[in-house]
Amino acid sequence: xxxxxxxxxxxxxxxxxxxxxxxxxxxxxxxxxxxxxxxxxxxxxxxxxxxxxxxxxxxxxxxxxxxxxxxxxxxxxxxxxxxxxxxxxxxxxxxxxxxxxxxxxxxxxxxxxxxxxxxxxxxxxxxxxxxxxxxxxxxxxxxxxxxxxxxxxxxxxxxxxxxxxxxxxxxxxxxxxxxxxxxxxxxxxxxxxxxxxxxxxxxxxxxxxxxxxxxxxxxxxxxxxxxxxxxxxxxxxxxxxxxxxxxxxxxxxxxxxxxxxxxxxxxxxxxxxxxxxxxxxxxxxxxxxxxxxxxxxxxxxxxxxxxxxxxxxxxxxxxxxxxxxxxxxxxxxxxxxxxxxxxxxxxxxxxxxxxxxxxxxxxxxxxxxxxxxxxxxxxxxxx
Amino acid sequence: xxxxxxxxxxxxxxxxxxxxxxxxxxxxxxxxxxxxxxxxxxxxxxxxxxxxxxxxxxxxxxxxxxxxxxxxxxxxxxxxxxxxxxxxxxxxxxxxxxxxxxxxxxxxxxxxxxxxxxxxxxxxxxxxxxxxxxxxxxxxxxxxxxxxxxxxxxxxxxxxxxxxxxxxxxxxxxxxxxxxxxxxxxxxxxxxxxxxxxxxxxxxxxxxxxxxxxxxxxxxxxxxxxxxxxxxxxxxxxxxxxxxxxxxxxxxxxxxxxxxxxxxxxxxxxxxxxxxxxxxxxxxxxxxxxx
Numbered sequence: 001x002x003x004x005x006x007x008x009x010x011x012x013x014x015x016x017x018x019x020x021x022x023x024x025x026x027x028x029x030x031x032x033x034x035x036x037x038x039x040x041x042x043x044x045x046x047x048x049x050x051x052x053x054x055x056x057x058x059x060x061x062x063x064x065x066x067x068x069x070x071x072x073x074x075x076x077x078x079x080x081x082x083x084x085x086x087x088x089x090x091x092x093x094x095x096x097x098x099x100x101x102x103x104x105x106x107x108x109x110x111x112x113x114x115x116x117x118x119x120x121x122x123x124x125x126x127x128x129x130x131x132x133x134x135x136x137x138x139x140x141x142x143x144x145x146x147x148x149x150x151x152x153x154x155x156x157x158x159x160x161x162x163x164x165x166x167x168x169x170x171x172x173x174x175x176x177x178x179x180x181x182x183x184x185x186x187x188x189x190x191x192x193x194x195x196x197x198x199x200x201x202x203x204x205x206x207x208x209x210x211x212x213x214x215x216x217x218x219x220x221x222x223x224x225x226x227x228x229x230x231x232x233x234x235x236x237x238x239x240x241x242x243x244x245x246x247x248x249x250x251x252x253x254x255x256x257x258x259x260x261x262x263x264x265x266x267x268x269x270x271x272x273x274x275x276x277x278x279x280x281x282x283x284x285x286x287x288x289x290x291x292x293x294x295x296x297x298x299x300x301x302x303x304x305x306x307x308x309x310x311x312x313x314x315x316x317x318x319x320x321x322x323x324x325x326x327x328x329x330x331x332x333x334x335x336x337x338x339x340x341x342x343x344x345x346x347x348x349x350x351x352x353x354x355x356x357x358x359x360x361x362x363x364x365x366x367x368x369x370x371x372x373x374x375x376x377x378x379x380x381x382x383x
Numbered sequence: 384x385x386x387x388x389x390x391x392x393x394x395x396x397x398x399x400x401x402x403x404x405x406x407x408x409x410x411x412x413x414x415x416x417x418x419x420x421x422x423x424x425x426x427x428x429x430x431x432x433x434x435x436x437x438x439x440x441x442x443x444x445x446x447x448x449x450x451x452x453x454x455x456x457x458x459x460x461x462x463x464x465x466x467x468x469x470x471x472x473x474x475x476x477x478x479x480x481x482x483x484x485x486x487x488x489x490x491x492x493x494x495x496x497x498x499x500x501x502x503x504x505x506x507x508x509x510x511x512x513x514x515x516x517x518x519x520x521x522x523x524x525x526x527x528x529x530x531x532x533x534x535x536x537x538x539x540x541x542x543x544x545x546x547x548x549x550x551x552x553x554x555x556x557x558x559x560x561x562x563x564x565x566x567x568x569x570x571x572x573x574x575x576x577x578x579x580x581x582x583x584x585x586x587x588x589x590x591x592x593x594x595x596x597x598x599x600x601x602x603x604x605x606x607x608x609x610x611x612x613x614x615x616x617x618x619x620x621x622x623x624x625x626x627x628x629x630x631x632x633x634x635x636x637x638x639x640x641x642x643x644x645x646x647x648x649x650x651x652x653x654x655x656x657x658x659x660x661x662x663x664x665x666x667x668x669x670x671x672x673x674x
Binding site: 064070116119120121122123124126127128130131132134135138141142252256259260263267325327328329330331333334335336337338341342345372374375376377 | 418466469470471472473475476477478479480481483484485486487488489490491492494495556557558559560598606609610613617644647648651652654655658659662663664
C-alpha cells in the first residue's frame with residue numbers, strides 16, 4: 001500500500017497525487033485516441049453518446065453530488081443548449097460562437113432557476129425542477145417561430161475552421177472527447193478551489209457552512225449556473241450527434257436517465273459520472289445482444305446438458321419470446337436502479353474502491369469501512 | 384356563468400383524483416418521511432387488478448373493488464418489505480431513486496401482462512347524471528368527489544384520533560425513540576404502506592370511468608399528484624386534497640379560458656409561484672435543523 005506524505009498545501013490539492021495517476025490516465029487517453037481506428041462505427045457512435053452523457057453527468061455531479069441539490073430538470077438545460085445551437089446555426093453563426101453562446105445562455109437560465117431554488121430543499125426542490133423542465137418542454141413545443149414546435153429542427157453538421165465535421169466522423173468523436181476532458185479537468189480545478197470547497201461544505205451541512213462564513217445563497221446559485229452551463233455545452237454536441245431535435249426528446253425520462261448516470265456511477269466522485277454514462281449508454285447494445293444471441297446460447301447450453309432437440313427448440317423460442325417482450329427494457333432499468341440503491345449505494349466507482357481497498361489491506365479488510373450512517377430522527381434529516 | 388360552474392365541478396372532480404393519489408404520498412411521507420415516486424404506478428396496478436376481477440372474471444363491482452383493495456394492500460406491504468425497509472434512514476435521495484426504479488418496474492411489468500391498450504371498468508356510476516336546474520353533473524365525477532371526502536375524513540380521524548395513528552406520527556418524528564417506547568416501528572411502516580396502496584387502488588378504480596386505465600396512467604397522473612401534494616405541503620392530509628383540488632381547478636379553468644398549451648403548464652406555474660412565496664407549501668410545517 002502506498003502512503004502519501006503531504007508536506008504542504010500544494011501537495012494536498014495536487015491534481016495527480018502521484019505518478020501512478022499520470023500513467024494510468026495517460027494510458028486511458030491513448031486508448032481513447034486510437035479507439036476510432038479500431039472499433040466498429042456502431043460502437044463509435046455509442047462512445048460519442050458516452051462522452052455526451054458523461055459531460056452531463058459531470059455537470060449533475062457538481063450540483064447533486066458536490067452541492068447536494070437534487071435536480072430532475074437537467075433535460076431542460078440540455079434542450080436549451082441544443083435549441084440555441086440549432087437556432088443560431090440557421091443564421092450562419094460559426095460553431096465556436098454558438099457553442100459558447102449556448103453555454104452562456106444555459107448558464108444564465110440555470111442561475112435564474114437557482115434563485116427560487118434557494119428557499120427549497122429535498123423533495124420541494126425536486127418538484128420545482130421537474131416543474132421547470134415541464135414548462136421548458138411546453139415552451140419548446142409552442143414557441144413555433146423559434147423552435148418549429150413539435151415538428152422539430154434539423155441541425156447541419158459542425159463546420160469547424162472551414163472543415164465540415166460529419167456526426168459519424170472520428171473528428172466529431174475527438175471534439176466530444178475534448179469537451180469531456182476539458183470539463184473534467186475544469187471541474188477538478190473548480191473543486192479544489194474555494195468555490196468547490198464551499199459547495200462540499202453546503203452539501204455536508206448548510207447550517208455549518210453558513211456559520212463558517214460561506215455565502216450559501218451565492219454558492220448555490222453558482223452551482224446551478226455552472227452545472228447548467230456545462231449541460232448546455234453538452235446539449236450542442238447532443239443536437240449535432242442526433243442532427244434532429246424535437247421537444248419530445250427532452251422529457252422527464254431523460255432527466256431521470258441523467259440522475260441514474262450519477263447514481264449508478266457513484267455520487268461522490270467524478271469517476272462515477274463517466275462510469276455511469278458508460279453503463280447507461282451500453283445497456284442498449286447489451287439488450288440488443290440479449291435479444292439476438294441469448295436464445296441461441298441458452299439453447300446451446302441446454303443441448304450440452306443433454307436436452308432433446310424438441311426441448312431445445314422449445315427453450316429457444318421461449319427465451320426469444322421473452323427477450324423481445326415490449327417493456328423488457330423498462331423492467332431491467334427499474335431492477336437495476338433498485339439493486340444499486342439497495343446493495344451498492346456508492347455505485348460502480350464505490351465498488352471499485354472497495355475491491356481496491358480489499359486487496360491493499362488483504363487480510364485486514366473491514367466491511368464497516370464503507371458503511372453509511374442511518375439517521376432515524378426527523379429533525380436531523382432536515383438541513 | 385353556467386360554463387364556469389360546469390368547469391369548476393369537473394375541475395374539482397379531476398382535482399379529487401389528484402388529491403386521492405396525493406393522499407397516498409402524504410400517508411407514507413407522514414409516517415416514514417419516505418417520498419414514494421411509485422404511488423401513481425401503485426394506482427395503475429390497483430386499477431388493473433380491479434379490471435381483472437371485474438372485467439375479466441366478471442365479479443360483482445363491489446366484490447371486485449374490495450378484492451383489488453385487499454390484493455393491493457398486500458402488494459404494498461410486499462413492496463415495502465423488499466424495496467423500502469432496507470434503506471429506511473438513508474438520505475431522501477436514495478429512497479426517491481428506489482421508488483422511481485420501482486415505478487419503472489411496475490409500469491413495464493403491467494405493460495407486459497395487460498398489454499398497452501386502454502381498459503375500461505363498468506361501474507354502477509358510469510351512466511347516470513344528476514341535474515340541478517340546467518347544470519348537468521355526471522355520477523362518475525360525483526362518486527370521485529364523495530369518495531375523496533370520505534377517505535380524507537377517515538384518514539384524518541385515523542391519524543389524529545387512533546392509537547395506531549399516533550404511533551405512526553411518533554415513528555415519523557423519531558423512529559428510534561418510538562421503537563424504545565414499545566412501538567413496533569416495522570409493523571407500523573408495513574401497515575402504512577398497505578393503507579397507502581389501498582388508497583391508491585380506490586383512486587385507480589374510481590378513475591377508471593373518467594380516464595381509462597393503461598400502463599402509463601400512473602406516470603401521467605402521478606406527475607400531477609406530486610405538485611398537488613407539494614402545493615398542500617407534504618405531510619398534511621387536508622393539504623393534499625386542497626392542493627389536488629386547486630391543481631385540478633386551475634387545469635380545467637386554464638384549459639377552458641386560456642389558449643391551448645396553458646392547460647398543462649398552468650398548474651406548474653402556480654406551483655412554482657406558491658413555492659417561491661411559501662417554500663413549505665400551503666399547510667406544511669417548517670422544520671428546522673438543530674445544530
